[in-house]
Amino acid sequence: xxxxxxxxxxxxxxxxxxxxxxxxxxxxxxxxxxxxxxxxxxxxxxxxxxxxxxxxxxxxxxxxxxxxxxxxxxxxxxxxxxxxxxxxxxxxxxxxxxxxxxxxxxxxxxxxxxxxxxxxxxxxxxxxxxxxxxxxxxxxxxxxxxxxxxxxxxxxxxxxxxxxxxxxxxxxxxxxxxxxxxxxxxxxxxxxxxxxxxxxxxxxxxxxxxxxxxxxxxxxxxxxxxxxxxxxxxxxxxxxxxxxxxxxxxxxxxxxxxxxxxxxxxxxxxxxxxxxxxxxxxxxxxxxxxxxxxxxxxxxxxxxxxxxxxxxxxxxxxxxxxxxxxxxxxxxxxxxxxxxxxxxxxxxxxxxxxxxxxxxxxxxxxxxxxxxxxxxxxxxxxxxxxxxxxxxxxxxxxxxxxxxxxxxxxxxxxxxxxxxxxxxxxxxxxxxxxxxxxxxxxxxxxxxxxxxxxxxxxxxxxxxxxxxxxxxxxxxxxxxxxxxxxxxxxxxxxxxxxxxxxxxxxxxxxxxxxxxxxxxxxxxxxxxxxxxxxxxxxxxxxxxxxxxxxxxxxxxxxxxxxxxxxxxxxxxxxxxxxxxxxxxxxxxxxxxxxxxxxxxxxxxxxxxxxxxxxxxxxxxxxxxxxxxxxxxxxxxxxxxxxxxxxxxxxxxxxxxxxxxxxxxxxxxxxxxxxxxxxxxxxxxxxxxxxxxxxxxxxxxxxxxxxxxxxxxxxxxxxxxxxxxxxxxxxxxxxxxxxxxxxxx
Numbered sequence: 001x002x003x004x005x006x007x008x009x010x011x012x013x014x015x016x017x018x019x020x021x022x023x024x025x026x027x028x029x030x031x032x033x034x035x036x037x038x039x040x041x042x043x044x045x046x047x048x049x050x051x052x053x054x055x056x057x058x059x060x061x062x063x064x065x066x067x068x069x070x071x072x073x074x075x076x077x078x079x080x081x082x083x084x085x086x087x088x089x090x091x092x093x094x095x096x097x098x099x100x101x102x103x104x105x106x107x108x109x110x111x112x113x114x115x116x117x118x119x120x121x122x123x124x125x126x127x128x129x130x131x132x133x134x135x136x137x138x139x140x141x142x143x144x145x146x147x148x149x150x151x152x153x154x155x156x157x158x159x160x161x162x163x164x165x166x167x168x169x170x171x172x173x174x175x176x177x178x179x180x181x182x183x184x185x186x187x188x189x190x191x192x193x194x195x196x197x198x199x200x201x202x203x204x205x206x207x208x209x210x211x212x213x214x215x216x217x218x219x220x221x222x223x224x225x226x227x228x229x230x231x232x233x234x235x236x237x238x239x240x241x242x243x244x245x246x247x248x249x250x251x252x253x254x255x256x257x258x259x260x261x262x263x264x265x266x267x268x269x270x271x272x273x274x275x276x277x278x279x280x281x282x283x284x285x286x287x288x289x290x291x292x293x294x295x296x297x298x299x300x301x302x303x304x305x306x307x308x309x310x311x312x313x314x315x316x317x318x319x320x321x322x323x324x325x326x327x328x329x330x331x332x333x334x335x336x337x338x339x340x341x342x343x344x345x346x347x348x349x350x351x352x353x354x355x356x357x358x359x360x361x362x363x364x365x366x367x368x369x370x371x372x373x374x375x376x377x378x379x380x381x382x383x384x385x386x387x388x389x390x391x392x393x394x395x396x397x398x399x400x401x402x403x404x405x406x407x408x409x410x411x412x413x414x415x416x417x418x419x420x421x422x423x424x425x426x427x428x429x430x431x432x433x434x435x436x437x438x439x440x441x442x443x444x445x446x447x448x449x450x451x452x453x454x455x456x457x458x459x460x461x462x463x464x465x466x467x468x469x470x471x472x473x474x475x476x477x478x479x480x481x482x483x484x485x486x487x488x489x490x491x492x493x494x495x496x497x498x499x500x501x502x503x504x505x506x507x508x509x510x511x512x513x514x515x516x517x518x519x520x521x522x523x524x525x526x527x528x529x530x531x532x533x534x535x536x537x538x539x540x541x542x543x544x545x546x547x548x549x550x551x552x553x554x555x556x557x558x559x560x561x562x563x564x565x566x567x568x569x570x571x572x573x574x575x576x577x578x579x580x581x582x583x584x585x586x587x588x589x590x591x592x593x594x595x596x597x598x599x600x601x602x603x604x605x606x607x608x609x610x611x612x613x614x615x616x617x618x619x620x621x622x623x624x625x626x627x628x629x630x631x632x633x634x635x636x637x638x639x640x641x642x643x644x645x646x647x648x649x650x651x652x653x654x655x656x657x658x659x660x661x662x663x664x665x666x667x668x669x670x671x672x673x674x675x676x677x678x679x680x681x682x683x684x685x686x687x688x689x690x691x692x693x694x695x696x697x698x699x700x701x702x703x704x705x706x707x708x709x710x711x712x713x714x715x716x717x718x719x720x721x722x723x724x725x726x727x728x729x730x731x732x733x734x735x736x737x738x739x740x741x742x743x744x
Contacts, residue, residue: 045263179292433609449632463535597638
């Protein structure tokens with residue numbers, strides 16, 4: 001017999017799998033435990049830290065790129081005085097706390113703006129070596145940490161100069177809410193900067209000072225632990241972050257105080273793609289986000305319910321296996337033994353005919369063939385009416401077994417442990433959805449502002465006497481360094497394109513440059529147009545058309561669900577998934593949320609979030625309008641996000657998902673094993689029954705070939721031997737009859 005063929009393997013495998021599934025059901029459904037802090041809350045803190053790491057890495061890399069590009073643009077033109085260089089940089093970018101120009105050969109300070117820089121921390125003799133111009137962190141006398149960014153200014157016939165800019169390790173536009181703290185941690189676990197925890201002298205009462213002291217101590221403890229865990233290689237670690245974050249990230253739990261427990265997420269700065277390093281990632285920084293979360297009473301599922309479901313499966317499985325053994329396996333083995341007996345010539349004892357199904361038909365045919373071999377039934381013709389007793393077929397029995405298994409699987413997947421209106425969604429998840437959406441909104445607004453600032457930097461190096469060739473060179477260099485632009489060009493006051501780089505302009509009109517710094521051009525697809533006027537009174541301007549794909553890429557953040565950027569008319573401009581340009585949101589609740597978030601609370605609109613039921617599921621939604629300064633503010637856009645709580649690690653949904661999984665596993669086990677039985681045994685058995693009856697009715701010409709080397713195949717081979725014996729018997733009988741006639 002073959003290992004995979006025959007009647008025994010599928011029934012045995014079915015028995016083993018049903019026993020395993022019963023154990024899985026008893027253990028899994030009887031022990032779905034939810035801790036005091038739900039797993040969904042801890043995962044949300046991890047995502048929050050990842051957002052901070054992405055924002056900080058993008059900000060630091062953008063600062064390095066902007067300084068390098070500004071230095072390259074200055075170096076490509078006529079010599080510019082150091083004071084003029086710093087003035088132009090300061091008028092375009094307001095991101096640096098201090099800037100300076102130093103003569104490299106002598107170390108003489110040529111110009112400075114903003115706070116005093118620790119220039120003595122820069123070794124001018126190693127600037128030409130590998131990593132000599134890499135950004136570096138230095139600590140000031142007051143204990144604060146600064147990041148120094150370096151670039152070279154090279155003018156013809158002048159000593160080479162070093163352009164230095166300092167910035168603090170602060171998070172750009174991270175929305176913390178009311179009770180969250182976030183910190184930048186060095187590779188040794190030292191907190192380099194933090195936000196969200198006030199200084200002790202800023203609070204009024206002793207209780208508040210105690211809270212500040214406790215939170216500061218907890219944050220330092222989290223920082224030490226996170227620094228150790230993030231030293232692993234992001235490509236080989238077992239904790240690589242989630243949902244596409246390319247670096248190492250995770251979550252931590254801390255001490256308990258007043259019914260609340262500290263929860264934290266951590267994430268190491270990582271490049272935009274796994275394994276791709278940047279200037280910021282070389283600093284080996286880690287972001288830690290901490291919040292105090294109210295604890296829930298620990299809950300667990302009912303162990304008795306899991307045992308009942310497992311017991312029901314054992315009863316159903318025992319009934320199915322017993323039915324298959326009694327109606328298929330034993331009759332088939334009986335046929336195998338009886339057919340072997342007939343081929344050996346043992347014809348004295350009648351064939352034991354099984355009851356029911358195809359086995360009975362084959363047994364009846366074997367009994368008739370036994371009589372023919374014994375020459376007792378040779379002259380008996382087949383039944384002229386062609387009617388045979390109708391019996392319950394093996395397929396019907398197999399279908400009955402499938403129905404019994406479905407009777408356990410279907411209610412388990414559709415009725416048992418269903419999460420209803422009583423699902424408890426932690427308020428922290430709703431708050432995190434709002435804060436993360438607001439952070440993403442600020443990131444998009446800053447990206448648009450950075451794009452317009454880049455154009456201002458380019459425009460500051462052009463004038464009425466700049467040739468189109470020089471304009472084209474500058475535009476091409478900018479397009480190579482910043483992939484956010486789909487097209488870059490210079491328009492004169494009449495709308496004529498003087499120079500161009502990149503793709504074909506989509507929003508270049510005949511009326512000249514737009515007056516708005518950033519605006520939306522409505523064509524077949526949305527085009528964000530940024531404009532920067534050239535110095536002078538010519539009316540010319542540098543225009544950049546930003547890729548919508550660039551905005552879409554900013555929206556791909558894990559744990560926020562569906563994300564849309566909509567304009568003042570609630571039309572979709574960008575999305576993290578497929579969408580049609582300028583389509584409506586299509587949800588009254590989301591439209592109301594967008595309108596509500598646009599209302600001013602105090603001096604400016606505030607982000608909002610809501611938890612509502614839709615189609616039987618809980619949905620967490622948030623909306624954050626553009627606020628703050630910059631050229632992008634007049635766009636009046638809003639970032640909207642929503643996700644179903646069904647996909648979060650919440651107790652009720654976890655129990656429902658495991659219950660559905662058990663039902664699906666039961667369905668898969670039944671379909672696989674019964675399908676295996678149908679293909680290997682039942683289908684060949686039905687064909688064998690037809691051939692056996694035909695052989696008993698006198699068909700001696702059809703050769704019987706076994707399909708598989710199993711019990712059915714063995715019976716088929718026996719019938720073929722019987723067919724050959726009957727043919728030989730007929731030839732011998734014909735010879736005995738013809739011999740006397742020849743002698744006459």
